[in-house]
Amino acid sequence: MLGIRRISPNRWHKKKNWILFAIFLFLVFVRISKGSYYKDLYYFISRPFWPGQFQKEIVLESIDQEYLMKLNLLKKDNLRLRQILSLQESSNNENISAVVISRKTGSWWRQIILNKGSKDGVEIGNIVIGPGGLLGRVKDTSLFTSSVTLVTSPESKLGVWVDRIQVNGLLVGLGDDYPSLILYSKDADIKVGDFVSSSPASTLLPSNIPIGIVQSIDETLKSKKTAKISLLAKPHVIDWVQILKVDI
Amino acid sequence: MGANFESRYLMYKFFSKKLSIISFIFIPIIFLWHPSWLGFLGVQPYWPLFWLLPWSMINGSINGLIFGLFLGLILDSLTLDDSFTQIPGLIFCGFLFGRVKLHSDNLVGHFRYGLICSFGSFLCGSFYFLQIIFRNFSDSNFLILIPSLKNILAQVFLTGFFAPFICSQLLKMFKFSRRKLN
Numbered sequence: 001m002l003g004i005r006r007i008s009p010n011r012w013h014k015k016k017n018w019i020l021f022a023i024f025l026f027l028v029f030v031r032i033s034k035g036s037y038y039k040d041l042y043y044f045i046s047r048p049f050w051p052g053q054f055q056k057e058i059v060l061e062s063i064d065q066e067y068l069m070k071l072n073l074l075k076k077d078n079l080r081l082r083q084i085l086s087l088q089e090s091s092n093n094e095n096i097s098a099v100v101i102s103r104k105t106g107s108w109w110r111q112i113i114l115n116k117g118s119k120d121g122v123e124i125g126n127i128v129i130g131p132g133g134l135l136g137r138v139k140d141t142s143l144f145t146s147s148v149t150l151v152t153s154p155e156s157k158l159g160v161w162v163d164r165i166q167v168n169g170l171l172v173g174l175g176d177d178y179p180s181l182i183l184y185s186k187d188a189d190i191k192v193g194d195f196v197s198s199s200p201a202s203t204l205l206p207s208n209i210p211i212g213i214v215q216s217i218d219e220t221l222k223s224k225k226t227a228k229i230s231l232l233a234k235p236h237v238i239d240w241v242q243i244l245k246v247d248i
Numbered sequence: 249m250g251a252n253f254e255s256r257y258l259m260y261k262f263f264s265k266k267l268s269i270i271s272f273i274f275i276p277i278i279f280l281w282h283p284s285w286l287g288f289l290g291v292q293p294y295w296p297l298f299w300l301l302p303w304s305m306i307n308g309s310i311n312g313l314i315f316g317l318f319l320g321l322i323l324d325s326l327t328l329d330d331s332f333t334q335i336p337g338l339i340f341c342g343f344l345f346g347r348v349k350l351h352s353d354n355l356v357g358h359f360r361y362g363l364i365c366s367f368g369s370f371l372c373g374s375f376y377f378l379q380i381i382f383r384n385f386s387d388s389n390f391l392i393l394i395p396s397l398k399n400i401l402a403q404v405f406l407t408g409f410f411a412p413f414i415c416s417q418l419l420k421m422f423k424f425s426r427r428k429l430n
Contacts, residue, residue: 107290140328155329174395175399
């Protein structure tokens with residue numbers, strides 16, 4: 001009356017056989033693949049619970065603290081030596097703290113807009129640094145804002161210094177997150193991991209501002225060497241920056 | 249009471265008439281805002297096309313061309329790259345979008361917006377890329393090639409993805425605005 005169609009026992013038996021056969025095939029597949037997919041699945045499921053991740057964070061935090069202490073010691077040393085040599089002390093009076101109010105770090109345009117402008121004394125050509133090092137230069141100011149061309153912008157070309165081999169180079173933005181370092185000498189012994197800072201010879205930047213680390217080297221060109229630089233300051237996450245008003 | 253009602257009615261009338269212009273103001277704002285959570289590979293959809301498509305479809309090619317130029321001028325002023333401009337791409341898109349006819353089937357219409365905006369985004373991206381190539385021809389243009397291609401493809405995908413939602417809403421809004429005018 002209700003129209004329930006009963007599956008005959010024989011048909012159900014056949015269906016069950018097919019299910020069992022399918023499971024059997026699946027298990028054969030698991031056996032042949034030596035459970036690799038199963039293990040991969042487990043890898044992803046168990047990943048949040050790995051003890052190593054947590055340990056890694058603790059270790060990194062300790063390393064950070066160690067570096068901070070070393071930095072403080074070096075700062076004190078620097079101050080003491082400057083006093084001995086009667087050199088002028090660098091002051092922080094000319095630094096302006098600013099907030100990033102607009103950020104274009106992907107796509108064609110590589111720029112940030114800060115909440116400090118000509119009203120606060122920001123001038124075109126001022127240097128902008130963030131946690132890690134150099135971010136870019138002020139290209140344009142309005143009364144309340146200033147626009148910064150990032151070092152990753154194709155418009156950006158800066159003189160830099162590779163400290164280990166004591167060589168000057170040109171840092172050119174390519175429109176992605178890794179600007180290119182061009183060394184106009186085929187013999188320059190640059191290596192992955194070399195530290196890049198602003199050049200003492202640069203007319204645009206004060207010297208010794210950390211910029212990045214060599215990530216990969218391209219030696220295919222005949223007359224020059226190029227390297228990809230991983231920046232220390234990450235413009236896509238930094239919210240607070242410092243504008244340096246330094247006379248070079 | 250009567251005066252209050254009248255002023256509110258006039259305000260409502262003004263806003264409903266000027267909906268398209270009010271929404272136009274939001275393009276540079278969203279372009280500057282650059283919400284990273286809407287991005288893909290760090291790239292954003294090409295926002296001006298979402299406004300330009302319904303505007304040109306309703307007002308025709310010439311209007312599209314003019315407002316493409318306006319948009320290009322505003323957006324160029326917000327970016328720091330003096331050597332490159334977005335104007336040619338937007339003018340071309342404005343003109344092209346004006347030739348597109350409204351479709352009676354809503355569903356087909358939605359997908360069409362996606363396809364048209366993707367194509368427009370590809371055109372604008374290519375125009376911009378050609379300028380970069382032309383400018384850096386003597387230097388190391390091959391280094392710029394890969395990130396630029398990534399930019400174009402990600403932008404095409406995102407613009408096509410969001411266009412059906414945004415363009416259809418804007419089109420409705422603009423139609424409503426025009427109805428009030430007549």
